[in-house]
Amino acid sequence: MNWTAYLPMLWQGAVVTMTITLSAILFGVILAFVFGILRVEGGPILSKVALCYTEVFRGTSLFVQLFWFYYALPLVGLSFDPITTGILVLAAHAGGYGAEIVRGALSSVSVQQMEAARALNFNRLQTLFRISLPQAVVEMMPAFGNLTIETLKLSSLVSLISIADLTFSAQSIRNITLDSTSIYSVTLVCYFAMSLMLMVVVRVIERMVRRGNAFPRAAHS
Amino acid sequence: MTDKPSQPIIEFSNVTKRFGTLTVLDDFNFKVAKGEKVTLIGPSGSGKSTVLRILMTLEPFQEGRLALAGMSYHEPNGKGPFKASEKHLHQIRSHIGMVFQSFNLFPHMTVLRNVVEAPVRVLGLPRGEAECRAVDLLAMVGLADKKDHYPSQLSGGQQQRVAIARALAMRPRVLLFDEPTSALDPQLVGEVLSVIRGLAHEHDLTMLLVTHEMRFAREVSDRVCFFDKGRICEQGEPNAIFGAPKEERTREFLQSVLS
Numbered sequence: 192m193n194w195t196a197y198l199p200m201l202w203q204g205a206v207v208t209m210t211i212t213l214s215a216i217l218f219g220v221i222l223a224f225v226f227g228i229l230r231v232e233g234g235p236i237l238s239k240v241a242l243c244y245t246e247v248f249r250g251t252s253l254f255v256q257l258f259w260f261y262y263a264l265p266l267v268g269l270s271f272d273p274i275t276t277g278i279l280v281l282a283a284h285a286g287g288y289g290a291e292i293v294r295g296a297l298s299s300v301s302v303q304q305m306e307a308a309r310a311l312n313f314n315r316l317q318t319l320f321r322i323s324l325p326q327a328v329v330e331m332m333p334a335f336g337n338l339t340i341e342t343l344k345l346s347s348l349v350s351l352i353s354i355a356d357l358t359f360s361a362q363s364i365r366n367i368t369l370d371s372t373s374i375y376s377v378t379l380v381c382y383f384a385m386s387l388m389l390m391v392v393v394r395v396i397e398r399m400v401r402r403g404n405a406f407p408r409a410a411h412s
Numbered sequence: 413m414t415d416k417p418s419q420p421i422i423e424f425s426n427v428t429k430r431f432g433t434l435t436v437l438d439d440f441n442f443k444v445a446k447g448e449k450v451t452l453i454g455p456s457g458s459g460k461s462t463v464l465r466i467l468m469t470l471e472p473f474q475e476g477r478l479a480l481a482g483m484s485y486h487e488p489n490g491k492g493p494f495k496a497s498e499k500h501l502h503q504i505r506s507h508i509g510m511v512f513q514s515f516n517l518f519p520h521m522t523v524l525r526n527v528v529e530a531p532v533r534v535l536g537l538p539r540g541e542a543e544c545r546a547v548d549l550l551a552m553v554g555l556a557d558k559k560d561h562y563p564s565q566l567s568g569g570q571q572q573r574v575a576i577a578r579a580l581a582m583r584p585r586v587l588l589f590d591e592p593t594s595a596l597d598p599q600l601v602g603e604v605l606s607v608i609r610g611l612a613h614e615h616d617l618t619m620l621l622v623t624h625e626m627r628f629a630r631e632v633s634d635r636v637c638f639f640d641k642g643r644i645c646e647q648g649e650p651n652a653i654f655g656a657p658k659e660e661r662t663r664e665f666l667q668s669v670l671s
Contacts, residue, residue, distance in 0.1 A: 307516035310468050311530035311582060312505045314498075321529060325520045 194373050197364040201374075204360025205381050211274065211356060212343045212389075215281035219342065220335065222286025227293025232319055241290060248287030253345055256280050261352045277349035285342045292334040296327035332397040339393055340386050347382075357381055419482055421446040421586060421618050422467065427476035429462055429642075436462045437473065438642035446481075446585075449612050449619045451629040451650075454639030455665060460622045464588040467620070468510045469494060469501045480504055480586070509584030513591040515571040517563040517578070523550065524559040527578045535582065542581070549577040553607050569600030573607050580611075587611065589621040601625070608632065626669055630654050638662045 229241035248256070260280050264270065271279065300323045308318040350359035361378040365371050422444040429437040436459045444450055452460035465471040466478065469485070472493035478485040485504060490496040496504075517526050527546035531537045537545075550556045553573035555566075563571050572592055579587060589608065593601040605628050611617060612632040623629055629636055630650040637647040638659070646659040657663045 303512065303514055303516045304518065306468075306470050307512065307518070309470060310505070310508075310510040310512075311578070312502060312534045313530065314502070314534075317533050321533065322518060326518075329520075 194364060194368045194370045194377075197360075197368065197374075198377075200364060201357065201360050201377065201381070204355055204357040205385065207274070207355055208343070208346055208357040209385060211277050211281065211349060211354070212339075212346045212385075214278045215285055215346065216339050216342050218278065218282035219285030219289055219338070222282060223289025223293050223335075226286060226290035227297065228319065228324075230290060230294040231297045232315065245287045245290045248283050249291070253280070253284050254348055254351070256284065257348055257352055273349070273352050273354045277346075277352060277354050281342060281346060281349070284345065285338055288338055288341075289335065292331050292338065293327070296330040296334075297323055299330055300326050329400055332393070332400060336390065336393040336397070339389050343386055343389060344382070420444055421448075421481050422620075423477075423479045424463070425477040425479075427466070427473050427478055429459075429466060429471065429473040436642055437466075440476070440643060442637070442644060444618060444620065447616055447618055449632055449634045450621070451633040451636045452620065452622045452639055453624070453626070453629060453636060453665070454645075458639035459642040460637075460639045461590050464510065464590050464620060464622060467586070468508055468588060469505055480507060506582070507584060508586045508588065509579035509582055510588040510590065511572070511575050511579050511592050513594050515563070515568070515575045515595070517571055517575055519563050521562075522559065523555065523561050523563070523566070523574050526563070526574060527581050530578070531581050546577070546581055549580055550574070552610070553577050554603070567600055568596045569603045572596065572604045576604075576607055576611075585616070586618045586620070589619070589623070591622050591624065593623065593625060624669065626654065626666070638665065640665075 226241040226244050229237045230245070231238070233241055257277065257280050260276050261273065264276070304322055304326065305318065308322045313321065346356065347358035350356050350362065353359070355363075357378060361374050365374045368374065420443040422442070424440050424442040427437055427440045428435065429440075440459070440463075442463065452463060454460050462471060466473050467480075472495070473485075483504065486495040487497060487500050490500070494501060517523075518529070521529060524543065524546055527549060528539065528542045531542040531545070532539050535542075547556060547559065550559055553576055555570060555573055555577070558566060558570065558574075563574070566574065576592075592608065593604050596604065605625065608619075608621070609628075609632055612619065621629070621633070633650050635647060636650045636653040637644045638653060638657075638661075639645065640661050646653065646657060646662045653662065654666065657666060
């Protein structure tokens with residue numbers, strides 16, 4: 192049987208992959224900001240908590256994290272469907288890396304900016320949200336772009352907990368048609384197309400952020 | 413805060429400031445009267461910028477007493493390097509403004525927002541009122557037409573003038589200038605100095621100015637203090653310091669910068 196008959200199935204898989212990736216990035220970015228800010232501004236205890244979070248999720252394999260959350264969480268009474276589990280684990284993983292991006296960008300805001308804020312009597316929260324974060328966000332954008340693509344590619348691992356994403360669908364079709372070359376070629380193109388689309392979105396957001404800021408760097412980027 | 417007429421607005425009493433093993437201010441005594449315009453001169457590393465940074469609470473000091481209009485910087489049971497609560501430091505800072513060598517405007521805000529942001533967020537002024545005042549201040553420094561520009565679109569001299577307007581928008585009683593023209597191209601120095609010169613006529617505003625512009629110091633100051641090795645080596649009226657310095661080190665310094 193010709194593999195083209197299975198294209199709708201592949202399309203469904205691609206939709207699942209895109210849904211999981213976008214949700215994971217959305218939650219991942221939120222986690223990244225929460226824990227990245229806590230790393231810098233959280234005081235002695237909360238910054239340690241944030242450090243633990245980033246190190247655990249950066250330091251262990253996503254593969255194992257997926258299985259652990261899939262099999263271990265139900266044992267403590269937390270049972271999610273596979274898609275939710277996949278999104279949560281991917282988000283936590285992206286959040287771990289993203290928190291480091293946020294922390295790095297926040298620390299790169301110059302001491303002089305902090306002193307100017309202090310001289311104008313802004314308190315810590317005002318300094319964070321009005322002065323440092325708006326400048327740091329511009330610095331974060333390229334790294335968040337990479338993280339987005341990375342999350343898309345890592346999302347193929349969720350096929351291992353029986354989610355019918357693009358990779359899972361490709362494998363199923365291959366098992367039926369035994370035409371590995373064609374099906375994996377199409378799958379590659381699909382991933383590449385999705386990553387291109389994500390990159391365009393990231394670029395648009397980056398440009399919006401830069402325009403809102405009118406940094407000198409924006410002129411020659 | 414109530415001032416007795418005789419009370420100095422700034423009073424350093426035996427203040428010692430160290431960075432690690434380096435003593436920057438050594439048993440330092442210094443008083444400034446309300447409305448006085450004082451210029452601090454001296455070789456780099458002599459502690460003059462540190463005086464301003466301590467006043468602005470950007471740096472703590474280890475020993476001695478510092479008071480602003482009678483209000484001590486250290487609190488009796490104050491903790492941390494500043495020996496004071498954040499609330500107390502906030503109150504002190506509300507009387508002081510600072511203009512930095514490198515301008516330090518917020519690059520992500522327009523000129524107008526740079527001037528308006530702190531009065532709105534910190535003083536709680538209504539935005540409309542804050543903007544009216546900001547426009548007046550920008551007009552005063554000659555930049556009303558640049559209010560919608562971003563700092564990166566301005567020259568150094570223009571940025572520094574915005575920074576002065578930004579500091580004034582908080583209505584400080586004491587204004588500190590930390591080498592305000594040192595980062596500027598020579599042809600831009602004049603426009604900044606003329607703004608500062610205008611402020612020197614404000615009767616109530618106390619000004620402390622660290623500068624290497626000796627002619628300007630002589631022109632605007634009520635008093636010039638020559639710093640050397642963390643202490644004031646010689647001070648007096650500008651004409652006395654520049655015309656007939658008593659100390660050998662003052663003479664050497666002035667010769668080196670004026671020749």
